[in-house]
Amino acid sequence: RQQEQEVFEERHLRFISHLGKGNFGSVDLCRYDPLGDNTGELVAVKQLQPNKQANMADFQKEIQTISSLHCDYIVKYRGICYSAGRLSMRLVMEYLPYGSLIGYMEKCKHTLNTRRLLLFASQICKGMEYLQSLRYVHRDLAARNILVAGDTLVKIADFGLTKIVPFDKEYYRVTQFGESPIFWYAPESISEYKFSHKSDVWSFGVVLHELFSFCELSRNPKRLTLQRIGSDIQGPMMGAHLHNVLKDNWRLPVPAMCPPKVYSMMMQCWAYTSEDRPTFFHLQDLIESSLQDERE
Numbered sequence: 601r602q603q604e605q606e607v608f609e610e611r612h613l614r615f616i617s618h619l620g621k622g623n624f625g626s627v628d629l630c631r632y633d634p635l636g637d638n639t640g641e642l643v644a645v646k647q648l649q650p651n652k653q654a655n656m657a658d659f660q661k662e663i664q665t666i667s668s669l670h671c672d673y674i675v676k677y678r679g680i681c682y683s684a685g686r687l688s689m690r691l692v693m694e695y696l697p698y699g700s701l702i703g704y705m706e707k708c709k710h711t712l713n714t715r716r717l718l719l720f721a722s723q724i725c726k727g728m729e730y731l732q733s734l735r736y737v738h739r740d741l742a743a744r745n746i747l748v749a750g751d752t753l754v755k756i757a758d759f760g761l762t763k764i765v766p767f768d769k770e771y772y773r774v775t776q777f778g779e780s781p782i783f784w785y786a787p788e789s790i791s792e793y794k795f796s797h798k799s800d801v802w803s804f805g806v807v808l809h810e811l812f813s814f815c816e817l818s819r820n821p822k823r824l825t826l827q828r829i830g831s832d833i834q835g836p837m838m839g840a841h842l843h844n845v846l847k848d849n850w851r852l853p854v855p856a857m858c859p860p861k862v863y864s865m866m867m868q869c870w871a872y873t874s875e876d877r878p879t880f881f882h883l884q885d886l887i888e889s890s891l892q893d894e895r896e
C-alpha cells in the first residue's frame with residue numbers, strides 16, 4: 601500500500617468521474633497513478649467551484665480541519681495536490697467505494713436490521729465524540745454527509761461548515777446562513793445562529809431518524825417538516841415557522857418499525873433547551889443498551 605503522503609503531483613492524478621457537489625466544492629473520483637500502469641490507488645479529490653475562489657480561505661480551513669482528524673469513523677485525509685503555478689489547490693481524501701449513506705440505504709434497505717442501524721449510529725456517535733474532544737462543531741451532520749466504507753463501517757465526511765468552538769464560549773455564532781439545512785438545525789441555531797456540541801446532538805437525532813427511515817425520500821426530514829409547516833412557506837419565513845412549531849413541541853414523527861427506545865433517544869436529542877440534551881458520550885450508552893435489547 602502506498603505510504604500516507606501529503607503532496608500529490610497533478611500530472612499523476614487521473615480523472616475518472618464526478619462524485620458530487622458538497623459545500624461550495626465539487627469532488628471527483630481519481631486514480632493517483634505515478635507508475636502509469638493503472639496500479640495506483642483511487643482517491644476522492646475536492647476542489648473549489650471555479651467561480652467561488654472567494655472561499656479559498658474557507659477551503660484552506662476545511663483542509664486544515666480534515667488533516668487534523670485521525671479517527672476510524674471520519675473520512676481520511678490523504679494530502680494536497682497543488683495545481684499549475686500553485687494558483688489553486690485540491691484536497692485529496694480516501695475514496696470509499698460504497699458511497700454515500702443515502703445511496704447505500706436505498707440499495708440495501710431490505711438487508712439492514714435494527715442491529716446494523718444501531719451499529720452505524722454508534723459509529724457516527726463515536727466520530728462525533730472524537731470531533732467534540734477537539735472542540736470541533738460539525739454544523740452539517742446529516743445522512744447526506746455520511747459515507748459507507750463497508751457493510752459494517754460508516755464515516756463522517758464533508759467538513760466544509762465545521763468550526764472550532766472558542767475556548768471562552770460554549771457555542772460558535774455564525775453571521776449568516778448559506779443554503780442552510782435548517783431541517784437538521786436545533787432551535788437556537790435557527791433563531792440565534794448559535795452552534796455548539798449540543799446543536800450537533802440535535803442533528804444527530806435527525807440522522808437517527810433518517811437511519812430508521814432508511815433515508816427514504818418520502819419520509820425525509822425536509823419533506824415531513826414542510827408537511828407540518830406548509831410547503832407554501834418559503835425563504836427566511838421557513839425558519840421562523842419551523843422555530844415556532846419546535847417551540848410548540850412538534851417533532852419529527854416516529855419512523856415505522858422504529859423501536860420505542862430508539863425514538864426516545866431521538867426525542868432526548870430534540871430537547872428544546874440545549875442543556876437538556878444528552879452528550880455524545882451518554883448517547884453511546886443509550887445505543888449500547890438498545891443493542892443489548894436487540895441481542896435478547
Ligand SMILES: CC(C)(Nc1nc(-c2c[nH]c3ncc(Cl)cc23)ncc1F)C(=O)NCC(F)(F)F
Pocket residue numbers: 619620621622623626627628644675693694695696697698699700701744745746747756757758
Ligand atoms: C460532494 C460529495 C462528493 N458527494 C458524494 N460523494 C460520494 C462519495 C463516494 N465515495 C466517496 N469517498 C470519499 C468522498 Cl469525500 C466522497 C465519496 N458519493 C456520492 C456523493 F454525492 C461528498 O463529498 N459528499 C459528502 C460526503 F458524502 F462525502 F459526506
